[in-house]
Amino acid sequence: MQRILNYIDGELVEAANGGWLDNVEPATGKVYSRLPDSDETDIEKAVAAAKQAFPGWSGTPAVERARIMDDIADRIEADLESFARAESIDTGKPIGLARKVEIPRAVSNLRFFAGAIQHTASEAHVTDDQALNYTLRRPRGVAGLISPWNLPLYLLTWKVAPAIATGNTAVAKPSELTPMTAHLLAQTCRDAGLPPGVLNIVHGLGARAGAPLTTHPDVPTISFTGGTATGGTIAAATATSFKKLALEMGGKNPTVVFADADMDVAVPTAVQASFSNQGQICLCGSRIFVQRDAYDAFVDRFVSATGDLVQGDPLEETTNQGAVVSKAHFDKVMGYIDLAKEEGGTILAGGSTPSGLPDRCREGFFIEPTVVTGLPHDCRVNREEIFGPVTSIMPFDAEDEVIEWANETDYGLSASVWTQDVSRAHRVAERIASGTVWVNCWLLRDLRVPFGGMKQSGVGREGGDEALRFFTEPKNVCLRLGSS
Ligand code: NAD
Numbered sequence: 001m002q003r004i005l006n007y008i009d010g011e012l013v014e015a016a017n018g019g020w021l022d023n024v025e026p027a028t029g030k031v032y033s034r035l036p037d038s039d040e041t042d043i044e045k046a047v048a049a050a051k052q053a054f055p056g057w058s059g060t061p062a063v064e065r066a067r068i069m070d071d072i073a074d075r076i077e078a079d080l081e082s083f084a085r086a087e088s089i090d091t092g093k094p095i096g097l098a099r100k101v102e103i104p105r106a107v108s109n110l111r112f113f114a115g116a117i118q119h120t121a122s123e124a125h126v127t128d129d130q131a132l133n134y135t136l137r138r139p140r141g142v143a144g145l146i147s148p149w150n151l152p153l154y155l156l157t158w159k160v161a162p163a164i165a166t167g168n169t170a171v172a173k174p175s176e177l178t179p180m181t182a183h184l185l186a187q188t189c190r191d192a193g194l195p196p197g198v199l200n201i202v203h204g205l206g207a208r209a210g211a212p213l214t215t216h217p218d219v220p221t222i223s224f225t226g227g228t229a230t231g232g233t234i235a236a237a238t239a240t241s242f243k244k245l246a247l248e249m250g251g252k253n254p255t256v257v258f259a260d261a262d263m264d265v266a267v268p269t270a271v272q273a274s275f276s277n278q279g280q281i282c283l284c285g286s287r288i289f290v291q292r293d294a295y296d297a298f299v300d301r302f303v304s305a306t307g308d309l310v311q312g313d314p315l316e317e318t319t320n321q322g323a324v325v326s327k328a329h330f331d332k333v334m335g336y337i338d339l340a341k342e343e344g345g346t347i348l349a350g351g352s353t354p355s356g357l358p359d360r361c362r363e364g365f366f367i368e369p370t371v372v373t374g375l376p377h378d379c380r381v382n383r384e385e386i387f388g389p390v391t392s393i394m395p396f397d398a399e400d401e402v403i404e405w406a407n408e409t410d411y412g413l414s415a416s417v418w419t420q421d422v423s424r425a426h427r428v429a430e431r432i433a434s435g436t437v438w439v440n441c442w443l444l445r446d447l448r449v450p451f452g453g454m455k456q457s458g459v460g461r462e463g464g465d466e467a468l469r470f471f472t473e474p475k476n477v478c479l480r481l482g483s484s
Contacts, residue, residue, distance in 0.1 A: 001031075001032070001033060001034055002032065002033040002034075003020075003033065003034050003035075004023065004033055004034065004035040004036070004179050004180060004183040004203060005036065005183065005186075005203075006036050006038060006042055006046070006200075006201060006202050006203055007183075007186030007189070007190070007199070007200055007201040008042065008045050008046045008049055008200050008201075008202070009045070009046075009049035009052075009053075009196045009197050009200065010049075010190060010194075010195070010196025010197065011196070012186060012187070012190070014036055015036035015037055015038040015039070015042055015203075015204065016038075016039075016041040016042055016045070017037065017038075017039060017041065019036070019037030019039075020034040020035065020036065020037055021034065021035050021036070021037045021176060021203075021204065021205070022034060023035050023090070023177075023179060023180070024326065024327075025089050025090070025092075025364075026091065026092030026314075026322070026323040026324065026325050026326060026364060026365050027089070027092050027313060027314050027315070027322060027323045027360070027361050027364040027365075027366075028360055028361060028363060028364050029327065029363035029364050029365065030363065032089065033180065035176065035179045035183075035203040035204070036202075036203045036204060037204050037205070037208070038202045038203055038204035038208065038209040039204065039208045039209060039212070040208075040209075040212035042202050042204070042209065043171065043202055043209060043212045043213050043216060044212075044216075046171040046200035046201075046202050047142055047171055047200075047213070047216050047218050047219060048218075049196065049197035049200055050142040050169035050170060050171050050197050050198070050200055051141070051142055051169070051218050052197055053169045053195060053196065053197030053198050054139075054141055054142065054168070054169045056195060057164070057167060057168075057169050057195060057197075057198045058138075058139045058167035058168070058169075059167075060167070060195075062117045062118055062165075062167075063118060065114075065117065065164065065165060065167065066114035066115070066117055066118055066165065067114075068192055068193060068194055069110045069111075069113065069114035069161065069164065069165060070110070070111060070114050071192040071193070072110055072185075072188055072189055072192045072194065073107045073110035073111045073114070075188045075191060075192055076103065076106060076107050076110075076185070076188060077104075077107050079184075079188070080099060080103055080104075081099070082184065083098075083103045083106075083153065083181060083184055084098040084099035084102075084103050085098075085315070086180045086181050086184055087102055087103060087152070087153060087180070087181050088314045088315055088322070089180070089314075089315070090152065090178045090179070090180040090181065091149065091150070091152065091178050091277075091314075091322075091325060092278070092314055092322045092323030092324060092325055092364070092365065093277050093278070093280075093314055093322050094314050094316075094319045094320055094321070094322045095314060095315050095316075095317065095319075096317060096319070096320070097276070097277060097320070102151055102153060102154045103153060103154075105154045105445075106153040106154045106156075106157040106181075108447065109154070109157040109158050109160075109161045109447070110157055110160075110161045112161070112447045113161035113162045113165040113467070113468075114161070114165060116162075116165065116464070116465075116468060117165040117166060117468070120137075120465075120468055122134065122135045122136065122137055123135045127478075129481055129482065130480065130481055130482070131478050131479060131480050131481055132478075132479045132481060133476050133477065133478045133479070134476075134477050134479070135474050135475065135476055135477075136474070136475045136476075136477060137166075137468075137469070137472035137473065137474055137475075138167075138472060138473050138475060139166050139167035139168040139471065139472055139473075140168060140220050140221045140244065140471060140472065140473050141168060141169075141218070141219075141220050141221070142168065142169055142170065142171060142216075142218055142219045142220070142221075143159075143163040143168045143169070143170045143171075143219070143221040143222075143223060143471060144170075144171055144172075144173070144213045144214060144216070144219040144221065144222045144223070145159040145160060145163060145170050145171070145172040145173070145223050146172075146173045146206075146210050146213065146214070146222070146223070146224045146225070146226065146234075147159065147172065147173075147174050147175060147225050147226070148175050148225050148226040148227075149175035149177040149178040149325050150277060150280045150281060150282070150325070150387075151277070151281065152174060152175060152178040152179075152180075152181050152182065153181035153182070153185065155225050156172060156174055156181075156182055156185065157185070158225075158462060159172070159223045159225070159462075160172060160185075160199060162462075162467035162468060162470070162471050163221075163223070163471050164198055164199060165468075166468055166471040166472050168221070168471050169197060169198050169199070169200075170198070170199050170200065171200045171201075171202060171213055171219065172199065172200070172201045172202070173201075173202055173203075173204070173206075173209050173210045173213050174201065174203065175226075176203065176204060176205050176206070177325055177326055178325070179203045182201050182203070183201075183203075185201070186199075186201050206230065211233075211237065214234050214237055214238055214243075215237050215238065215241070217241070219243070220243055220244060221243065221244045221470075221471060222234065222238065222243050222244070222245050222246070223245075223246045223248075223462070223470070223471075224245070224246065224247050224248065225248040225249075225282075226248075226249065227249060227250055227385075228249040228250040228385075228410075228411075228456045228457070230249075231247040231248075231249040231458075231459075234247065235247065235459075244470070245459060245460065246452075246458075246459065246460035246461070246462060246470055247458055247459045247460065248282075248451075248452055248453065248457075248458050248460075248462065249411075249413075249453065249456060249457050249458050250282065250385040250387070250411055250413070250456065250457060251282045251283060251284075251385060251411050251412075251413030251414060251453065251457050252286060252287065252382075252383065252384065252385050252409040252410075252411040252413075253273075253283060253284065253285045253286065253287070253411075253413055253414045253415055253416070253434065254285065254287045254288075254289060254405070254406035254415050254416075254432070255270050255273055255274075255285035255287065255288045255289070255415070255416045255418070255442075256289050256402055256406055256415065256416070256417045256418065256428065256432075257270065257288065257289065257290045257291065257294065257298060257418040258291050258294075258417075258418060258419040258421070258424065259291040259292075259293040259294040260419055260420045260421060261294070261418035261419055261420065261440070262418075262420065262440070263294070263297070263298065263301065265440065266298075266418040266440075267298065267301045267302055267305055268305055269416075269441065269442050270285065270288055270302060270416075270418075270442075271302060271305045271306055271309075272442065272443075273285035273416060273442040273443070274286060274288070274306075274369070274389070274391035275306070275309060275321060275369045275389050275391070276443075278321060278322060278323070278324050278367070278369075278388060278389045279369075279386070279387065279388045279389040279390060279391070280324065280325065280387055280388065281443075282387075282413055282457075283413060283414045283436070283442075283443060284387075285391075285414075285415075285416050285442065286386060286390065286391050286392065287377075287382050287391075287392055287394070287406075288302075288391060288392070288393045288394070289377075289393075289394055289395075289396045289402045289405060289406065290393060290394070290395055290396070291395070291396060291397070291402075292395045292396065292397050295393075295395040298393070299348070299371075299373060299393055302371065302393065303348050303349050303371055306349045306350070306369050306371055307349060309321045309369050311354045311357075311366060311368065311369070312357060312358065312361070313357070313358050313360060313361050321369060321389070322366075323361070323364045323365045323366050324365045324366070324367055324388055324389075325365070326365060327365055329365070329387075329388065330365040330367065332386075332387075332388070333367055333386060333387075333388030333389070333390060334367065336381055336384075336386045336388070336390055337351055337352075337367075337370055337372075337390060339380060339381055340372045340375060340381045340390070340392070343375055343376070343379040343380065343381055344374060344375060344376070344379075345372040345373065345374050345375040345381065345392065346372065346373050346374045347370060347371070347372055348371045348372070348373055349368070349369065349370060349371040350367070350368030350369050350370030350371060350389070350390075351368065351370050352367075352368055353366055353367060353368065354366050354367075354368050367388060367389055368389070369389045369391075370389055370390045370391070371391055371393065372390065372391070372392045372393070373392070373393050373394070375392050375394065377394055377405040377408065378405075378408055382394075382408075382409075383408065383409045383410070384409075385411065399424065399427070399428065402428075403428060403431045403432060406432050407431075407432060407433045409455075410455055410456040411453065411455060411456055411457045412433045412434045412435065412453050412454030412455040412456075412457050413434055413435055413436070413452075413453035413454075413457035413458065414434050414435065414436040414437070414438065414453075415429075415432045415434045415436070415437045415438070416437070416438045416439075416441070416442045417429060417432070417437060417438070417439050417440075418439075418440055419439075419440075425439045425440075433454050433455060434453065434454055434457070435450070435451065435452045435453045435454055435457065435458065435461070436449075436451065447463060447464060448463065448464035448465070449463055449464060450462075450463050450464065450465075450466045451463035451466070452466075
């Protein structure tokens, strides 16, 4: 059985307590590898290694830090197939998606921040003829990076890249459900000659390995992506220690389709936004509001396009719907499908487990892409994050009404608005309470833009300059001008 190891001070090691956790392949429901069941002892060692590495790494010229990061990116790219396969087995996502989107985006994260650190400028403010203020930005020390299971390598590198580019060292705690690509990343960092201790990766459960990282006194910076409840636990646990926190959390994102939208693009993109990665992307649009005149035709086309999705073994090239990540998550999503029925919804597509899966996948965690209509806009299914392949479609009449409904959840991560009326696009985008609004598109990313959520979707922003600022501490130096 394959063993995943911690990466501490440049070495691949077991947990100090010798404990292991099972790692289940979602497509088969079977244990296929083991990961260390780490605890505070391993976190202690990892933080000590990161602390020791900090003076050397923060003093390393930016161009050299960038060279090593580019080398790591090149190695991942050269080994794309192994990473994509590992990602698919670990998460249940189709291998084509891992190969085309997730692994290349992880490579881009490393390259982007390797480039960014060589092109940053700091500010200067001249106070008339009295003084020159200039701003130094120094790395903050050891960063604690906690990431979820849905896009494991992409979201891990989204944090690691800006943290180490700016000269911090890091201790990462990837999700216990999907540790494999983090393990491959550790091997790649070692092979690329990343100095020991710059990046440490400790595997294990949130409560045993994640919690001691967040409260460690030598870790002043915490970047977390995951569920809102966990974000709240971390915020509470760190409240009196004045750490710098970025919390990227859940979403319940609206897709708003006006009757004048180009339906040839809107329908397939809304299907993609609903069911990519089995609906397990924080940015998925799981509430679709369609203007009444276009509603019936939209629903027909949406249901038909959903029926064209190919569900099957994630390792097959033709599959575009794989398994959800775990049995617990399967039960949660199926529970929401039952709730949709109780709340008065009609299931127009899916609603169950698929038939006709290959033998290998008989015990896997597969759920059909599910389309629900007829639900009230304010019911639980339309307000709570399901994070699975379940989408609700509702009609609306007026612009004000749909904005109110779109904003009716506690979340505010992203939205997608479809209209050919440019004034309306600006108006609606401005009024929807979310960190990102896509107009006539979904999931287009520019790594320079601020990324994050409003309300219970997040605190702080990642991406581009926001990330460089997050991982550094600004210091103003005020220099008096003049001779006396
Ligand atoms: P989760 O909150 O259960 O776990 C996330 C990470 O936190 C894991 O590594 C886990 O081990 C760790 N953790 C758990 N308890 C902890 C504790 N007490 N202290 C420290 N660490 C702890 O989330 P998940 O189920 O892995 O991911 C799904 C969630 O992530 C969804 O809500 C999704 O919307 C969200 N998400 C958000 C974004 C975003 O950018 N906003 C991106 C992807 C996923």
